[in-house]
Amino acid sequence: xxxxxxxxxxxxxxxxxxxxxxxxxxxxxxxxxxxxxxxxxxxxxxxxxxxxxxxxxxxxxxxxxxxxxxxxxxxxxxxxxxxxxxxxxxxxxxxxxxxxxxxxxxxxxxxxxxxxxxxxxxxxxxxxxxxxxxxxxxxxxxxxxxxxxxxxxxxxxxxxxxxxxxxxxxxxxxxxxxxxxxxxxxxxxxxxxxxxxxxxxxxxxxxxxxxxxxxxxxxxxxxxxxxxxxxxxxxxxxxxxxxxxxxxxxxxxxxxxxxxxxxxxxxxxxxxxxxxxxxxxxxxxxxxxxxxxxxxxxxxxxxxxxxxxxxxxxxxxxxxxxxxxxxxxxxxxxxxxxxxxxxxxxxxxxxxxxxxxx
Amino acid sequence: xxxxxxxxxxxxxxxxxxxxxxxxxxxxxxxxxxxxxxxxxxxxxxxxxxxxxxxxxxxxxxxxxxxxxxxxxxxxxxxxxxxxxxxxxxxxxxxxxxxxxxxxxxxxxxxxxxxxxxxxxxxxxxxxxxxxxxxxxxxxxxxxxxxxxxxxxxxxxxxxxxxxxxxxxxxxxxxxxxxxxxxxxxxxxxxxxxxxxxxxxxxxxxxxxxxxxxxxx
Numbered sequence: 001x002x003x004x005x006x007x008x009x010x011x012x013x014x015x016x017x018x019x020x021x022x023x024x025x026x027x028x029x030x031x032x033x034x035x036x037x038x039x040x041x042x043x044x045x046x047x048x049x050x051x052x053x054x055x056x057x058x059x060x061x062x063x064x065x066x067x068x069x070x071x072x073x074x075x076x077x078x079x080x081x082x083x084x085x086x087x088x089x090x091x092x093x094x095x096x097x098x099x100x101x102x103x104x105x106x107x108x109x110x111x112x113x114x115x116x117x118x119x120x121x122x123x124x125x126x127x128x129x130x131x132x133x134x135x136x137x138x139x140x141x142x143x144x145x146x147x148x149x150x151x152x153x154x155x156x157x158x159x160x161x162x163x164x165x166x167x168x169x170x171x172x173x174x175x176x177x178x179x180x181x182x183x184x185x186x187x188x189x190x191x192x193x194x195x196x197x198x199x200x201x202x203x204x205x206x207x208x209x210x211x212x213x214x215x216x217x218x219x220x221x222x223x224x225x226x227x228x229x230x231x232x233x234x235x236x237x238x239x240x241x242x243x244x245x246x247x248x249x250x251x252x253x254x255x256x257x258x259x260x261x262x263x264x265x266x267x268x269x270x271x272x273x274x275x276x277x278x279x280x281x282x283x284x285x286x287x288x289x290x291x292x293x294x295x296x297x298x299x300x301x302x303x304x305x306x307x308x309x310x311x312x313x314x315x316x317x318x319x320x321x322x323x324x325x326x327x328x329x330x331x332x333x334x335x336x337x338x339x340x341x342x343x344x345x346x347x348x349x350x351x352x353x354x355x356x357x358x
Numbered sequence: 359x360x361x362x363x364x365x366x367x368x369x370x371x372x373x374x375x376x377x378x379x380x381x382x383x384x385x386x387x388x389x390x391x392x393x394x395x396x397x398x399x400x401x402x403x404x405x406x407x408x409x410x411x412x413x414x415x416x417x418x419x420x421x422x423x424x425x426x427x428x429x430x431x432x433x434x435x436x437x438x439x440x441x442x443x444x445x446x447x448x449x450x451x452x453x454x455x456x457x458x459x460x461x462x463x464x465x466x467x468x469x470x471x472x473x474x475x476x477x478x479x480x481x482x483x484x485x486x487x488x489x490x491x492x493x494x495x496x497x498x499x500x501x502x503x504x505x506x507x508x509x510x511x512x513x514x515x516x517x518x519x520x521x522x523x524x525x526x527x528x529x530x531x532x533x534x535x536x537x538x539x540x541x542x543x544x545x546x547x548x549x550x551x552x553x554x555x556x557x558x559x560x561x562x563x564x565x566x567x568x569x570x571x572x573x574x575x
Contacts, residue, residue, distance in 0.1 A: 071481075083477065083478035
């Protein structure tokens with residue numbers, strides 16, 4: 001059961017996207033507001049008619065000759081506002097989506113409500129439910145008709161932080177039970193990282209990059225993707241020398257040695273990035289071996305503590321206008337007595353440095 | 359108390375409600391969800407009876423359905439009857455005159471249904487007809503009740519159009535409102551007061567009943 005999408009449209013929201021999502025795979029669509037993520041879901045669901053081709057499980061949903069209506073697409077869609085039927089009880093909301101006899105529909109609805117931990121709430125009306133409960137009803141309603149593809153349009157955006165965390169865990173568990181393609185539209189990269197197998201970055205209706213989540217987050221294809229996936233350490237540089245195993249990268253604060261993972265980069269200007277986790281703080285108490293790799297000295301200009309982590313922003317001595325972002329465990333920050341204004345040394349670990357063609 | 363006039367009024371109100379509501383539902387639904395050229399003109403035309411003097415509407419109705427006029431002549435040749443000074447004519451005029459009272463509450467009710475709810479119904483596999491029947495109609499229930507109450511009460515008290523189009527034929531087109539006018543003209547204030555009280559009481563009961571139903575939801 002695979003979903004293959006290749007759609008184009010010029011208006012109302014421009015769209016030019018080709019993607020594929022396999023059975024049991026979750027593909028997260030990320031991008032800023034108005035980038036076309038929701039429009040893409042609507043096209044797949046049949047609520048909008050673009051040009052192109054959509055095939056799911058071997059059945060053509062859209063091509064030049066046909067465009068199946070939403071009723072015939074076997075799509076489970078969870079809307080951002082859940083779109084529950086306000087006059088129907090929880091049980092009726094779910095049962096209405098189940099084809100077949102009423103008895104079978106009610107039994108299937110009860111089963112799905114139990115699976116999403118809503119047993120006992122069957123007779124409640126949607127307005128009496130919490131945000132998390134509404135989301136679960138919407139999910140049960142989407143899944144009860146045994147869809148060929150599940151589409152989730154920012155399903156966790158309307159609930160509080162605590163509920164969101166719980167719902168994500170439930171979603172991760174539920175995913176193991178359903179062997180269909182799942183498309184998740186989200187603004188939240190953490191959510192995408194936690195739930196999805198692959199990531200598709202969409203901007204202004206164009207698909208900029210898709211691939212395994214870790215690959216997209218650590219090896220963005222361009223500066224645009226890097227910015228969209230919130231990579232903060234993005235700089236300009238120039239490849240000045242290349243040999244069999246390494247290249248030398250000159251940037252505002254010096255020259256870095258970068259081990260080559262794949263093919264050799266051409267000499268000349270490039271963009272490069274490094275995740276905060278790829279920057280190693282030199283211990284002020286006990287120098288380590290790693291301190292020799294791409295060392296850099298600078299002054300701390302910002303320091304924020306939250307959830308057991310410390311975010312440090314560093315201005316390199318050689319390029320005081322540049323800003324390097326580090327993420328450190330709080331105990332490391334405390335042991336080194338880090339504070340704003342303090343001069344520290346860091347190493348930019350070569351294997352984390354990623355070069356992007358300009 | 360002129361009971362024949364009361365029954366004519368009641369029959370007129372019921373026929374108007376029965377015939378007008380399905381049409382009003384279709385019109386309101388189309389206006390709420392479809393954008394088409396001339397939509398605002400159509401909305402204005404529907405609202406016109408709210409501001410138009412009933413005698414003007416009645417006059418044009420008489421002109422249009424006069425057996426000498428093309429439309430009236432066509433109708434007479436096809437149906438063998440004329441709408442002027444007849445009960446069907448009263449109903450036809452009443453349908454036009456009460457149109458805004460039926461359409462406006464329904465239009466607001468349809469507009470209040472989020473688009474995503476209808477789309478969710480389609481994605482749940484519900485056909486257009488089932489979506490209307492299971493989702494839309496229950497959600498516009500209050501609008502439907504308000505439209506019923508307004509149309510019924512408004513038709514029951516209609517005077518100008520009724521007098522112009524139906525005349526004053528006892529047992530056929532003489533409604534309670536016209537009968538009250540007649541009694542006042544004849545200085546029979548007691549008779550007029552009795553009928554006015556009956557009309558007031560009946561209208562009040564209908565409107566209260568509809569509001570009670572609306573609140574129960």
